[in-house]
Amino acid sequence: MTLDAPVRLGVQLQPQHATYPQIRDAVLRMEDLGVDIVFNWDHFFPLSGDRDGLHFEAWTMLGAWAEQTERVEFGTLVNCNSYRNADLQADMARTLDHISAKGGGAGRFIFGTGSGWFERDYDEYGYEFGTVGSRLNDLADALPRVRARWAKLNPAPTRDIPIMIGGKGEQKTLRIVAEHADIWHSFVPPAEIAHKLDVLRGWGERVGRDVSQITISNELARHRLDDDHADALHDAGVRLFTLGISGPAYDDAPVKHWLEWRDRKNG
Template sequence: MTRFEVGVQLQPQHTTMADLRAAARAADEMGVDSIWTWDHFFPLYGDPAGNHFEGWTTLTAMAADTSHARLGMLVTGNTYRNPELLADMARTVDHISDGRAYLGLGAGWFERDHDEYGYEFGTAGSRLAALEASLERIKARIDRLVPPPVGDLPILIGGGGEKVTLRITARYADAWNTFGPPEVFAHKSSVLDRWCAEVGRDPGEIERTVAISGGEIEQVDAFVEAGATHVILMCGTEGPFVLDDLERLLARR
C-alpha cells in the first residue's frame, strides 16, 4: 500500500488550554506529520455554551510547543480577518514553528460566529467571491513581508463545492481538504483534476488531504486508493484528549 501522511485536528472546544497544549505535544512525540485546530468562536457540537478557544492564538502555542509536525488551521474562516493581517499572522506562526506552517483557508459557513462577532454573513456566493479576492491579496502580501516565511507556507483550501470552491482551489492552492466517504472524495478529487486542466495547472502540485473521524479509520486504504495522500483525524474531547484513535491511524501508516 502507498504510504500516506497522518495528521490530527485537535478541536478547541469543551477542553482547557493546558489539555490542548498537552495533546499537541503528545501527538508531536507520537510522530504525526501534521497538527491542526479549527477556526470558530463557539462549539460546533455538544454544549453550545461550553469552553472554546480562538484558533490562531491556539495554533501559535502549538507551534511553540512542538518541533516535528507541520501545523495549520483546518480551516480559517476567510470572513473573520483582513487578508493582509492573516498573511502576516501565518508568516509569523511559520517563523515560530521554524517553517512548519500551512495557511488553511475556507469561505466560512457558521452563522453564529458571524452574528455574535459582528461579521456580515452574506450568502454562500458572496463568501466564495470574498475568498477568491482574499487569496489574491494574501499571496501579494506574503511576497512583500519582511522577513519572508521560513518555510514554503503552503496554502490549503477546504471545501468540496464543484463549481466554485474547486475552481478556486485549482487556481490558488498548494493543498486541498475535504471529507469522505471514499467514493465522494474520489469524485471531488476528479473534479479538482478537471479544474486544474481548465486553468492550466498540474494537478500533482496540489496535496490531497481528507478529514476523517475515528469511525472511518478502517476505510483509510480506500481513501488512499481514492487519491488521498494525507489523512487527518478529527479529534474532539470532553476534558483531556484521548489519542487512542490517532495511535491506530499511525499504525496503519
C-alpha cells in the same frame, strides 16, 4: 495526484470543552506519538456538546503551538477567511512560519483556509454572514492578496507556505483549489473522489495550472476505526488523513490506531 507521496496523519485538536493546559498537553502528546500535523479549528464556540462550553480562539493558540513544538507541522482546519483581513492573515501566517522555524530550518505552518459556514460565529462577533456564493467570492479575492503580501513582507516567509483549501463545490471551490491549493481537503466519500478529481483537473486546464501535485486530504471516520474505509480513500488517492478529537480528554487511542495504519501503508 500525488500517489507516490507518503501517507500522513493530521490530528485536529478541537479547542472545545477543555482548559488550555489540557490542550497544551495534548499538543505535546501528539508530537511525541509521531503525528505529522496538528490542527485546531477557527470557530468561536463549541460545535458539539454544550454549545456554550469552554472554547478558545484559533490563531492566538497557534502562536503558542509554534513555540512549544519542535517537529510537527500545524495550522487551522480550516481558517475562516471572513474573520480577518487578507493581508493581515498573510502577515499572521508569515509570523507563525518564523516562530516555528527551529535551528535555522524552515517553518512548519500550513495555511488551511476556507470561506466559512458557522452562522453563530458571524452573528455574535458582528461579521456579515452573506451567502455561500458571496463568501466563496471573498475567499477567491483574498488568496491573491495573501500571496502578494507574502511577496512584500520583510522578512519573507522561510518557505513557500503550503495552502490547504477545504470544500467540495464544483463551480467555485474546486476552481479556487485549482488556482491556489497545495492541499485539497474534503469529506468526500471514496466513490466520489474520482469524479471530483476530474472536475479539479478540468479547472486546472482552464486556469493554466498543473494540479497533479496537489495533495488530497480527507477525514477519517470519527466514531469508528474503519480500516476498509481508510483503505478505500487511500486507493482513491488520499494521502493526508485527518482525525478530529475533542476535549477534555483528547483520547489517544484512535490516534495510535491510525498511526499504526499509516506506518503499514508507508511500509
